[in-house]
Amino acid sequence: MVGLALAAGAGSTLLHLGVPLPWALLSLTLLLRPRRSSERPAIHSAPLVLAFLAGGLLTYDWNHAHAGDCRYHLRENAPLDIRGRVVGRIVGGRGEIAPEAGKTEGCHLPLRFVLSGQAARAMQADVPDDREGDGVVRIAAGSSVRVQGRWRRGQGGEARDPIRAGYLRAEKLAFLEDPDSDQWDVRRWNGWVQSRLGALFPNQGALVEALVLARKERLPPALRESFARAGTAHLLAISGFHVGVVAGLLLLAGGWLGLPHPTRFLLGSVGVWAYVLFIGLPDAALRAALILTVLALGRVWGRAVAPLGVLASAFLWFLATDPGALLRPGFQLSFAGALGLVLWARPLSRRLSEGLGSRIPPFLASGVAAGVSATVATLPIVAWHFGRVSVVGIPLTLLVAPLVALAIPGILLSLLASILNPHLGAFLALGVEATLTAFSGVVEWAGALPFASVWISRPGVMAGCAGVAAAMVLARVRPAPFLGGRRALLLVGAWSGVMLWPVATDLAGRGVLELVVLDVGQGDALLLRSPKGRWILVDAGPKTESFDAGARIVLPYLRRRGVTNLDLLVLTHPDMDHVGGAGAVLREFPVRGVLDPGMAVGTEVFLDALDGARGNGVPWTVGTAGDSLDLDGIALRVLWPRRVENESVPEPDLDLAELLADEGANGVSVVLEVRYGAFAALLTGDAPAAVEADLLPRVLSSRVQVLKVGHHGSRTSTSPELLERVGPDLAVISVGRRNRFGHPHREVVRRLEAEGVRILRTDRNGVVSIKARKDGELTLRIERGT
Numbered sequence: 161m162v163g164l165a166l167a168a169g170a171g172s173t174l175l176h177l178g179v180p181l182p183w184a185l186l187s188l189t190l191l192l193r194p195r196r197s198s199e200r201p202a203i204h205s206a207p208l209v210l211a212f213l214a215g216g217l218l219t220y221d222w223n224h225a226h227a228g229d230c231r232y233h234l235r236e237n238a239p240l241d242i243r244g245r246v247v248g249r250i251v252g253g254r255g256e257i258a259p260e261a262g263k264t265e266g267c268h269l270p271l272r273f274v275l276s277g278q279a280a281r282a283m284q285a286d287v288p289d290d291r292e293g294d295g296v297v298r299i300a301a302g303s304s305v306r307v308q309g310r311w312r313r314g315q316g317g318e319a320r321d322p323i324r325a326g327y328l329r330a331e332k333l334a335f336l337e338d339p340d341s342d343q344w345d346v347r348r349w350n351g352w353v354q355s356r357l358g359a360l361f362p363n364q365g366a367l368v369e370a371l372v373l374a375r376k377e378r379l380p381p382a383l384r385e386s387f388a389r390a391g392t393a394h395l396l397a398i399s400g401f402h403v404g405v406v407a408g409l410l411l412l413a414g415g416w417l418g419l420p421h422p423t424r425f426l427l428g429s430v431g432v433w434a435y436v437l438f439i440g441l442p443d444a445a446l447r448a449a450l451i452l453t454v455l456a457l458g459r460v461w462g463r464a465v466a467p468l469g470v471l472a473s474a475f476l477w478f479l480a481t482d483p484g485a486l487l488r489p490g491f492q493l494s495f496a497g498a499l500g501l502v503l504w505a506r507p508l509s510r511r512l513s514e515g516l517g518s519r520i521p522p523f524l525a526s527g528v529a530a531g532v533s534a535t536v537a538t539l540p541i542v543a544w545h546f547g548r549v550s551v552v553g554i555p556l557t558l559l560v561a562p563l564v565a566l567a568i569p570g571i572l573l574s575l576l577a578s579i580l581n582p583h584l585g586a587f588l589a590l591g592v593e594a595t596l597t598a599f600s601g602v603v604e605w606a607g608a609l610p611f612a613s614v615w616i617s618r619p620g621v622m623a624g625c626a627g628v629a630a631a632m633v634l635a636r637v638r639p640a641p642f643l644g645g646r647r648a649l650l651l652v653g654a655w656s657g658v659m660l661w662p663v664a665t666d667l668a669g670r671g672v673l674e675l676v677v678l679d680v681g682q683g684d685a686l687l688l689r690s691p692k693g694r695w696i697l698v699d700a701g702p703k704t705e706s707f708d709a710g711a712r713i714v715l716p717y718l719r720r721r722g723v724t725n726l727d728l729l730v731l732t733h734p735d736m737d738h739v740g741g742a743g744a745v746l747r748e749f750p751v752r753g754v755l756d757p758g759m760a761v762g763t764e765v766f767l768d769a770l771d772g773a774r775g776n777g778v779p780w781t782v783g784t785a786g787d788s789l790d791l792d793g794i795a796l797r798v799l800w801p802r803r804v805e806n807e808s809v810p811e812p813d814l815d816l817a818e819l820l821a822d823e824g825a826n827g828v829s830v831v832l833e834v835r836y837g838a839f840a841a842l843l844t845g846d847a848p849a850a851v852e853a854d855l856l857p858r859v860l861s862s863r864v865q866v867l868k869v870g871h872h873g874s875r876t877s878t879s880p881e882l883l884e885r886v887g888p889d890l891a892v893i894s895v896g897r898r899n900r901f902g903h904p905h906r907e908v909v910r911r912l913e914a915e916g917v918r919i920l921r922t923d924r925n926g927v928v929s930i931k932a933r934k935d936g937e938l939t940l941r942i943e944r945g946t
Contacts, residue, residue, distance in 0.1 A: 161466075161468075161469045162468050163211075164207060164208070165473075165475045167208040167209070167215065168215035168476060169215060169479065171212040171219070172216065173486060174216070176223075176486060176487060215479060218479065230267035231322040231323070231325040232322060234311045237311065237312075239308075239309075239311075240266065240309060241306070242306070242308075243259065243260055243304075243336065244257045244259040244260045244305070245257065246302060247270060248354070249378060253274055255275075256323070257271055257305065257307055259271070271323075271328050272327040274327050274706050276330060303335060305333055305335055306332075306333070307328060307330045309329045309330040309332070310329050310331070311327075312704075313325070354369060354373065354375070356575060357575065360586060361596075363593055363597070364592075364593050365378065366383075367379065367383075367600055368571055371395075371568060371571070386603050386604045386606075388548060388607075389550065389607035389612045389613045390552060390606040391535070391549075391550025391552060391553020391557070392553065392556055392560060394538070394557075395560070395561065395564050402445070403435070404448060405564070405569070406431070406432060407432050407452050408565075409569055410427065411424055422460045426456060428452075429452060432448075432449050447474070447478065448494065450474045450478075454470045454473055458470070468499075471495065471499060471502060489541065489545045489546075492541045497534040497537055497538050500534045501533050503533070504532075505529045508529035508532060509528075512525040531557050535553055535554050535557075540621055543616045547615055547616060547716060548613045552609065552611075556602070556603070560602055560603065563596075563598060563599040566595055567595045570588065570591065571592055615722075617721055619720075619722065620722060672932065673794055673839065673933075674929060674931050675688055675929075676688075676717075676927065676928070677920075677922060677928040678709075678714060678922070679713070679894075679927050680702065680709040680894070681702060681709065681899075682702060682737055682872065682896030682899045682901070683709060683736075683738060683872075684698070685698075685709060685714055686698040686843060687717075688794070688796075690791045690793070694727050695723050695725075695727060696727055696729075696730065696791070697728070697730070698832065699739070699845070700714050700738070700741035701713055702736055703741055703743070703744075704740070708740070708744055709741040710742060710744030710745045714745055715744060715749060718749065725749070726745075729742065729745065729754045729778075730754075730832065731755070731769065731830075732831075733759065733825040733829040733846060734756070735846065742754075742765075742772065743765065743768030743769045746772030746776060747772040747776070751773075753778065753781065755783040756780070757783065757829065757830050758783075758784075758801075759825055761825070783801075783830055784801055784802070785798055785800055785858060794834065794835070796833075797858075798830060798831070798832060799855040799859065800828075800829070800830065800831040800847060800854070800855045801829075819851070823848050826847065826848055826871065829845035831844050831855055833859060833861065836932060837936065838935055838936035839865055839933070839934070839936045840863070841865065841867070841932075844867070844868055844869070844870035844877065845871075846874075847870050848871070848876045849878075849881075852877065853881055856881065856885050861886070863887040864887070864888050865889045865890060865932070865938060866930060867890070868892055868894070869891050871903075872893060872894060872895045872899075872903040872904065873893045873904020873905055873908045874901070874905060878908050878911065880911060883911065883912070883917070888915075888917050889917065889938075890920065890930070891912050891918070891919050891920070892921075892922075892928050895923050898923075899923075904921065920942070925942050927943040928942060
């Protein structure tokens with residue numbers, strides 16, 4: 161079973177990664193390798209090949225259906241009229257609706273929506289779940305509603321999760337009467353549970369929903385960050401920990417009642433499924449319940465159950481029903497954690513007990529072994545998806561896990577008691593809230609420690625895994641133990657890979673300038689890496705009601721690349737699509753200085769950036785034509801906005817006041833010339849054609865290899881005069897997929913094509929990375945999505 165699961169998983173994963181079929185089939189030989197005589201007999205190759213092909217075919221079918229998802233194909237600004245049920249809560253004006261078949265035309269899949277200010281104000285008097293009376297929209301989950309508005313496409317390119325493909329900007333939301341609806345509808349049932357929990361736990365309701373319902377929308381961002389830094393996010397419902405607690409309590413109760421093992425496990429399995437149904441069938445709970453059920457059935461039938469076989473069976477079931485689950489962090493963490501427990505928890509617990517003798521109690525040895533095993537197994541996945549590894553995760557989990565194990569049954573008892581007697585339920589909930597307050601307080605304290613976690617880049621994760629693989633090969637070639645044996649060798653391999661990777665990348669980047677154009681949708685965000693590994697960010701992308709490019713795109717990319725600080729943040733002008741993500745970057749990342757054109761505006765995103773800089777003491781300067789910066793051999797010159805006094809170049813007939821009146825903030829957009837030896841690039845921001853004509857005499861390079869096309873390809877920029885003067889080889893257009901402005905304009909595209917310029921677009925190509933040497937030689941790399 162394990163071999164079949166590995167083969168099917170390999171076929172599915174390789175197809176998800178886009179590996180060509182010949183290479184995918186070649187990888188199958190790793191599973192069909194000859195085994196040593198001392199190993200267990202290998203299964204026949206035919207089942208492995210069939211499982212491999214089945215995994216690939218299932219994934220191919222899923223990818224085909226995924227690509228045809230209607231949420232990807234709704235056109236920008238399309239009017240929608242949706243009748244359905246609210247999924248989860250509406251928090252901060254944001255929610256999700258599941259359309260009801262037969263009552264909605266067009267797309268019948270769940271959609272995100274954002275209430276416009278007008279819609280929120282219009283319905284405040286008609287909100288049934290606004291007990292606090294503060295005017296904040298609180299609509300119970302499962303409510304039947306009608307939402308009318310217009311579709312907005314998502315930012316940052318084509319999202320892997322179709323629910324992120326866009327959102328409905330709701331201009332009107334009304335409640336619907338549905339007396340004939342199914343009272344056992346899961347969404348209605350889940351909505352009732354959420355409403356009741358919110359009433360029972362007014363102070364810790366958000367944490368309660370995260371613990372038992374796997375819904376983290378209401379958790380404050382600061383608390384979520386604390387859970388991530390403290391390495392305790394797995395205690396929330398993402399890993400199915402809550403289902404394990406319920407199963408343990410049910411088995412313990414069966415033992416107290418003196419029930420035989422088969423009956424105990426059968427009733428425990430039934431109880432777990434009742435609990436999972438009760439909380440609304442979240443994904444993580446379903447995974448945990450299935451694994452526990454397979455284990456229970458083995459005990460009921462009196463058969464020896466191999467834990468690895470159980471995991472493999474559950475994995476195959478999920479792969480057959482939803483091949484896309486392999487891409488989800490929750491799915492990966494659940495199975496990796498369970499695999500770590502199966503493989504290492506018992507041997508490690510035995511070693512701890514034998515090594516320390518009676519000085520360590522058995523329950524503590526088991527707890528430490530379980531924590532270490534699950535943490536080590538999930539470490540690469542956590543680092544890959546979240547770019548962070550907690551230093552305090554294991555000891556903190558041992559400290560707070562008993563509080564969670566106490567709180568979860570308390571929550572359920574309070575909920576059940578409130579059905580029979582509301583006063584009794586409220587009394588029990590008070591005690592549970594005290595436990596949860598202690599739990600969240602400890603997590604916040606640990607997360608605030610300066611050494612709580614460390615950032616690790618994706619290349620670092622890959623290097624560590626490569627080090628482990630090399631150590632495994634070495635252990636097979638030279639199996640003689642040293643310094644603790646094979647485990648020590650694996651640890652040394654992982655540590656060596658992580659430590660040597662920054663040195664290798666630094667050496668590889670020596671003598672090379674890198675220009676990265678991030679895919680932030682309809683906006684700009686560019687990165688410059690100097691030959692010695694110092695970084696400059698030019699613009700930070702947009703920020704809308706549902707999307708912050710700084711938090712969602714820029715910061716994760718910097719952390720994956722192992723960047724520790726920015727030498728400079730250039731904000732070309734204060735428009736939302738350029739300065740929107742700057743607030744998140746300035747708050748969360750060390751920045752040594754900000755440069756902008758000096759045009760202060762009172763918009764929310766610009767003030768957010770100012771607050772972020774002020775809060776961290778980041779110096780803010782105004783850049784004008786003639787200013788320059790030398791960074792490890794890179795010459796960075798400001799060509800615009802023009803400095804009127806002491807201008808050596810004859811001033812063209814350009815009225816700045818008239819320009820600002822016609823073009824707004826675009827008229828002062830910072831334009832940068834980047835030179836490194838024979839290489840030159842021109843970053844034009846949103847400068848219009850009139851500005852291009854003015855700055856051309858100040859361009860020092862006879863020609864530029866790379867042009868960042870102005871204003872996302874608008875017809876108001878990238879004039880024929882500019883192209884004639886700088887003669888670019890490559891033009892990069894930072895633009896959103898199917899944006900409502902029609903960018904890039906066909907006239908600009910034709911103009912570039914007529915000059916023989918190669919065009920790359922973030923909406924079609926994703927992230928564009930250009931590496932340049934001093935002799936002007938370029939290396940181009942395209943990365944679909946960030």
